Amino acid sequence: MLEITKIHSIIGLLSADNPIVTSRPYRSPHHSISAKALIGGGRSPMPGEISLAHHGVLFLDELAEFKQNILELLRQPMEDKKITINRLNSMITYPCDFMLVASMNPCPCGFYGSLKRKCICSKKDIQRYLGKISGPILDRIDIQIEVNSIQYDELSSNKLIEKSKQIKQRINLARKIQVERYEKYHFYSNSQMSHQLIEKYCKLDKQSKYILQKAYDKLGLSIRAHDKILKVARTIADLEGVENIKPEHIAEAIQYRSLDKKLWNKFE
Numbered sequence: 001m002l003e004i005t006k007i008h009s010i011i012g013l014l015s016a017d018n019p020i021v022t023s024r025p026y027r028s029p030h031h032s033i034s035a036k037a038l039i040g041g042g043r044s045p046m047p048g049e050i051s052l053a054h055h056g057v058l059f060l061d062e063l064a065e066f067k068q069n070i071l072e073l074l075r076q077p078m079e080d081k082k083i084t085i086n087r088l089n090s091m092i093t094y095p096c097d098f099m100l101v102a103s104m105n106p107c108p109c110g111f112y113g114s115l116k117r118k119c120i121c122s123k124k125d126i127q128r129y130l131g132k133i134s135g136p137i138l139d140r141i142d143i144q145i146e147v148n149s150i151q152y153d154e155l156s157s158n159k160l161i162e163k164s165k166q167i168k169q170r171i172n173l174a175r176k177i178q179v180e181r182y183e184k185y186h187f188y189s190n191s192q193m194s195h196q197l198i199e200k201y202c203k204l205d206k207q208s209k210y211i212l213q214k215a216y217d218k219l220g221l222s223i224r225a226h227d228k229i230l231k232v233a234r235t236i237a238d239l240e241g242v243e244n245i246k247p248e249h250i251a252e253a254i255q256y257r258s259l260d261k262k263l264w265n266k267f268e
């Protein structure tokens with residue numbers, strides 16, 4: 001709360017009724033945002049949206065509509081969880097440990113791959129659109145999911161689905177497991193594990209190792225992606241309250257990395 005409040009204070013977002021920020025921030029800048037407003041900057045450098053989202057969520061709607069050079073600026077802060085802004089006579093570092101959530105259409109018209117309507121975009125349009133999300137940016141996104149549009153009869157169906165309240169309980173439990181596991185390291189979640197700790201806490205059985213090795217070769221994964229898959233698999237196992245990562249956890253985590261391949265493969 002103190003860290004978030006400090007950042008909000010610098011930018012003048014606190015008031016007498018609201019002297020301390022008590023909830024996690026949620027920031028959703030428009031895709032026309034400037035580099036300075038997103039990353040931070042100015043003559044006396046101010047924190048940008050990435051720092052205002054510190055310990056919270058940074059939501060980028062219509063990701064492919066952002067300018068590509070702006071998206072590329074996210075690479076370093078996503079990795080380091082802090083941003084240093086250099087000025088002629090000064091240098092300021094702001095924290096920016098945010099969770100990035102982003103959404104985008106599969107093409108400019110939005111119907112590429114849809115079963116319901118025909119996409120009217122040219123191959124070139126689609127390539128340019130998807131190409132805005134570079135490999136290095138995608139590599140840093142742990143979970144990528146294709147969401148199909150909802151059929152009319154699904155809207156009114158009484159199908160039993162898990163309620164948000166139940167999901168929250170499950171997440172809280174998984175969080176608790178992680179807080180206890182990492183207590184002596186002074187951090188609290190799987191995503192914060194170092195490579196050494198991944199080796200310790202994400203031990204795989206023979207079959208899981210085989211599945212991961214196949215995916216690594218077939219999808220041409222980076223070491224970063226490899227480690228992220230292990231962390232996500234650890235989280236899936238935690239959500240189930242299971243101590244050891246099983247083959248199905250690894251398989252599920254791998255599935256979340258393949259959206260880019262899936263979209264691009266439709267061309268080939």
Ligand SMILES: [Zn+2]
Binds near residue numbers: 107110
């Ligand atoms: Zn289209």
